Amino acid sequence: MPATYDHPRAALTVDCAVFGLDDDGLKVLLIQRGIEPFAGRWALPGGFVHLDETLEQAALRELREETGLERVFLEQLYTFGDPGRDPRERVVTVAYYALVRLGDHTVQAATDARSVAWFATDDLPALAFDHDAILAAALNRLQAKVRYQPIGFELLPPKFSLTQLQRLYETVLERPLDKRNFRKKALALGILQELDEVEQDVAHRAARLYRFDEAAYRQKLADGFNFEL
């Protein structure tokens, strides 16, 4: 169904910076482009926005189609639209960032031949388009946001130890934290539910497990509580 307009229009896409955490640190999900421009280069997953879906729906759909991911934490980041960011024509992209629990999902390449892989955020290949700038912005946002909103839990398994939580913060903030101070503060937030379970299969004293208490979080959020860590 061809469409005709008085004036040429920009194309509109969404792109997602998807972060995951494993023992090696912070990872980002990239797909390898199969077609020009930038064929063979790695890029953020994304694609064109359909006319009948919201921007967020478009981002979730592209994630599902291109990587198999579903039910991730997703938030709008920034809109990139400089002329020339796509060599073919004017393309404006609404960038999102997403957080996933690495254990939960195994990513898979989409139906077409493009491959999907996790890359360490501190050792990235050259990216297509201006995706390096988008990714840098996403990392900045993640770092800023994690300070005052407990979004980091989205990167951890549902049950986690305080040590895992601390490693997460140390990884994202890129600085070491004092163990005792961290534990005091984390527990003082009042949004961790202590479980009657401990780690399994570790070659040392097992750590107690906690769960993120979303109900308590919502309650405190409504009361204007400050979640700075």
Add this chain to the structure above:
Amino acid sequence: MPATYDHPRAALTVDCAVFGLDDDGLKVLLIQRGIEPFAGRWALPGGFVHLDETLEQAALRELREETGLERVFLEQLYTFGDPGRDPRERVVTVAYYALVRLGDHTVQAATDARSVAWFATDDLPALAFDHDAILAAALNRLQAKVRYQPIGFELLPPKFSLTQLQRLYETVLERPLDKRNFRKKALALGILQELDEVEQDVAHRAARLYRFDEAAYRQKLADGFNFEL
């Protein structure tokens, strides 16, 4: 020059929430729509993005064309793109917010007949499209941002008293601040330049005037200084 595409495309616009400050409090600049849809309703200034300009350039151009404002502080806010937010067709808008010194500029209606006016942010008329949601987001952002970045100076004249500065913060944050504590903190930021001038034409002891020291600000920003007030 008509353009034809395989698939229909969303239209792309920018909208600006422009804030100013006067003795009555925080104001926002609105224009009255001349045409349908929402003819006669007040709306945020904005318009279509041209293919050869950046999003920010589009926002600045629309501001100039519709309100006569130039050289304002401008920052991207969020992109609103739900289907149905414009009754005619799919329109995605990249929203910006801007801060201006009310004394500096007199706004004027654009060449066409639409009128322009400042409205108190706490007493707004019904707005066109989803502009009430955009404006609410802009106010939230301003409030959050002013806490940790000294952007408030953009709302004040170049030379201002500490009392004016405090009134600004009290207005934006919507709570009273302690005079002595505020002055201590504000001066401790090290980004205020004390001038050898005082207020003129006031019916009481005149206050010393200060200027925002941008050089010092940049310096401290680079050093990772924390500008929380």
Add this chain to the structure above:
DNA sequence: AAATATAGTGTCAATACAACACTAAGTCAA
């Protein structure tokens, strides 16, 4: 039983924060 590896815990000093009230300096009007 010893070695190893991580879990888990409290104190103290320094700093930051919040509460609080009076004097100083100018204008204006009687």
Add this chain to the structure above:
DNA sequence: TTGACTTAGTGTTGTATTGACACTATATTT
């Protein structure tokens, strides 16, 4: 000119928060 008025300007103190710091507990492995 003096008194009333209005806003400018200034320090201290108690409280809360932060950051630095080291050892014991508990499990596994050899």
